[in-house]
Amino acid sequence: MYSEKILKIFENPTHSGMLKGANGIGICKSEDGSEIFKIYIKVDNDIVVDAKFKTFGCVGAIVSSEVACILIRGQNLDYVSNLPQEEILNYLGQMPQGKEECATMAIKTIKEAVKNYRKKQLQLAIKMQRDLEKASVVDEPNV
Amino acid sequence: MQRIYLDNASTTRVSNEVLSEMLPAFGDTFGNANSLHSFGRDAQNIVDKARDRVANAINAERGEIYFTSGGTEANNWALFGLALANKSKGNHIITSSIEHHSILDTCKKLEEIGFEVTYLPVDSQGLVNIADLLHYINQKTILVSVMASNNEVGTIQNLKTIATIAHEKNVLFHTDAVQAIGNFKIDVKDIGIDAMTISAHKLHGPKGVGALFLRKGVKIDNIIYGGEQERGKRGGTLNVPAIAGFGKAMEVTANNYIIDCKKLKSLRDYFVTRVMETIPNVLQNGHIHQRVAGLVSLSFLGVNGEALTNLLDLKGIAVSTGSACSSGSREPSHVLMAMGISPEQSQSTVRFSFATDNTREQIDYVVDVLKTSVAFLRSMSPVKVQKKK
Numbered sequence: 001m002y003s004e005k006i007l008k009i010f011e012n013p014t015h016s017g018m019l020k021g022a023n024g025i026g027i028c029k030s031e032d033g034s035e036i037f038k039i040y041i042k043v044d045n046d047i048v049v050d051a052k053f054k055t056f057g058c059v060g061a062i063v064s065s066e067v068a069c070i071l072i073r074g075q076n077l078d079y080v081s082n083l084p085q086e087e088i089l090n091y092l093g094q095m096p097q098g099k100e101e102c103a104t105m106a107i108k109t110i111k112e113a114v115k116n117y118r119k120k121q122l123q124l125a126i127k128m129q130r131d132l133e134k135a136s137v138v139d140e141p142n143v
Numbered sequence: 144m145q146r147i148y149l150d151n152a153s154t155t156r157v158s159n160e161v162l163s164e165m166l167p168a169f170g171d172t173f174g175n176a177n178s179l180h181s182f183g184r185d186a187q188n189i190v191d192k193a194r195d196r197v198a199n200a201i202n203a204e205r206g207e208i209y210f211t212s213g214g215t216e217a218n219n220w221a222l223f224g225l226a227l228a229n230k231s232k233g234n235h236i237i238t239s240s241i242e243h244h245s246i247l248d249t250c251k252k253l254e255e256i257g258f259e260v261t262y263l264p265v266d267s268q269g270l271v272n273i274a275d276l277l278h279y280i281n282q283k284t285i286l287v288s289v290m291a292s293n294n295e296v297g298t299i300q301n302l303k304t305i306a307t308i309a310h311e312k313n314v315l316f317h318t319d320a321v322q323a324i325g326n327f328k329i330d331v332k333d334i335g336i337d338a339m340t341i342s343a344h345k346l347h348g349p350k351g352v353g354a355l356f357l358r359k360g361v362k363i364d365n366i367i368y369g370g371e372q373e374r375g376k377r378g379g380t381l382n383v384p385a386i387a388g389f390g391k392a393m394e395v396t397a398n399n400y401i402i403d404c405k406k407l408k409s410l411r412d413y414f415v416t417r418v419m420e421t422i423p424n425v426l427q428n429g430h431i432h433q434r435v436a437g438l439v440s441l442s443f444l445g446v447n448g449e450a451l452t453n454l455l456d457l458k459g460i461a462v463s464t465g466s467a468c469s470s471g472s473r474e475p476s477h478v479l480m481a482m483g484i485s486p487e488q489s490q491s492t493v494r495f496s497f498a499t500d501n502t503r504e505q506i507d508y509v510v511d512v513l514k515t516s517v518a519f520l521r522s523m524s525p526v527k528v529q530k531k532k
Contacts (some may be wrong), residue, residue: 002453007457010453011453011454011457013523016521016522016523017523022462030153032475032486033487034475034486034487034489034490035490036524036525036526038525053523054523054524054525055524055525056445056446056447056487056524056526057189057447057450058447058450058523059447059449059450059453062450062523068325068337109310118436120341
């Protein structure tokens with residue numbers, strides 16, 4: 001049985017949907033593919049300025065995703081990538097037995113989103129570096 | 144907020160006439176049905192009357208009905224008792240892969256003690272393939288146990304054919320009719336059933352009482368010892384009030400089968416039509432025609448069934464999900480999986496089961512709530528559902 005608090009969060013999520021301008025996306029599927037967690041993050045200057053989710057799963061999965069987004073907004077990436085699942089469980093109060101794993105999946109999805117953001121940043125940096133190198137080669141004859 | 148109960152396959156409300164039948168057994172007729180004095184005789188009269196009613200409802204004899212604590216006990220008893228009583232003939236049992244856990248778990252236990260069990264597959268509509276039964280039945284087979292109708296999708300099995308095949312091979316046939324008995328008439332003689340499990344609480348009777356029909360002459364071992372009740376086959380003081388209610392519930396059900404089934408079918412079909420008109424991407428599970436009247440299993444693609452069930456509950460609507468799910472210990476429905484339904488669709492499944500006191504106005508309300516709830520959950524779902532009406 002879910003608590004009133006959990007059901008209230010479930011009925012009124014404030015972070016569901018796609019996030020425009022997201023620069024990190026994490027996706028996690030359960031082993032049999034029957035539950036899917038997707039979390040979008042928008043990072044500016046190493047701070048998660050916004051986060052949203054889309055989750056196909058039970059009430060526990062949806063509220064864990066919602067709370068994960070609440071907890072990481074305004075936090076720096078080091079904090080976000082080390083967020084323990086207890087933070088989600090503490091926020092929710094009491095999860096029914098067997099549903100704690102929903103918080104684990106949400107945490108895993110956040111980490112995937114941060115990983116995805118960092119990968120994109122790295123790719124961007126490499127691209128900028130190459131662009132700079134190209135520009136300097138082109139500029140050389142005029143030096 | 145109005146509360147609407149569409150989970151009658153889980154349990155039903157005890158009807159007023161059943162309750163009236165039970166109350167005296169809590170009052171003046173409180174005796175132990177096995178006592179020799181007048182208090183005991185009065186209680187025994189109630190039990191006898193109930194036994195007659197149960198027997199009449201399925202065209203059995205009074206002496207072929209054994210009261211139990213419910214369907215689970217009767218299923219355990221049927222399998223253990225028939226297997227052990229016939230082990231000198233063989234050790235092979237055939238059942239289906241979509242049985243209730245009170246059958247499947249008992250079969251697992253029987254396997255641990257040396258019996259061999261074949262779990263027949265089913266087709267995409269939940270029907271046992273008769274060719275498979277013919278293939279697996281052999282010289283060592285002592286029992287075939289196939290449920291009359293499935294509790295999750297409502298598919299009705301071809302009982303008479305299965306019974307005929309079993310008998311041709313001199314094999315006993317048991318059926319779990321817990322879900323079926325309130326939905327369609329079962330004549331044990333006509334079908335050729337050797338043992339059948341029934342339960343009261345699925346047909347507006349009380350919980351905690353059921354029965355095993357055992358055809359006269361069929362040998363069965365006891366599984367509950369400690370008294371000579373039920374002609375020495377099942378120890379334990381009889382639950383007289385519950386048995387009284389069970390008898391009445393069976394009588395009422397038997398008298399009203401035709402009218403009630405028509406009403407249930409009408410409600411179910413109205414509901415399905417309205418859902419299909421109103422909500423896109425919904426699939427029906429189970430056999431479209433050969434199924435019980437008061438039940439439908441629907442998959443709302445892209446929506447988790449447990450989440451939908453909780454959302455409906457918040458609006459006062461009680462339904463049941465096909466699969467228990469959690470990220471850590473998900474248990475996709477063994478019935479839907481056996482029918483070849485994907486884990487994702489399985490997790491999107493909700494069962495709606497009706498009673499004759501449900502109304503079209505209630506169904507209209509449920510469809511309205513379903514529409515908004517499904518849209519709400521789909522807006523949160525990353526699953527892309529193929530657009531179709």
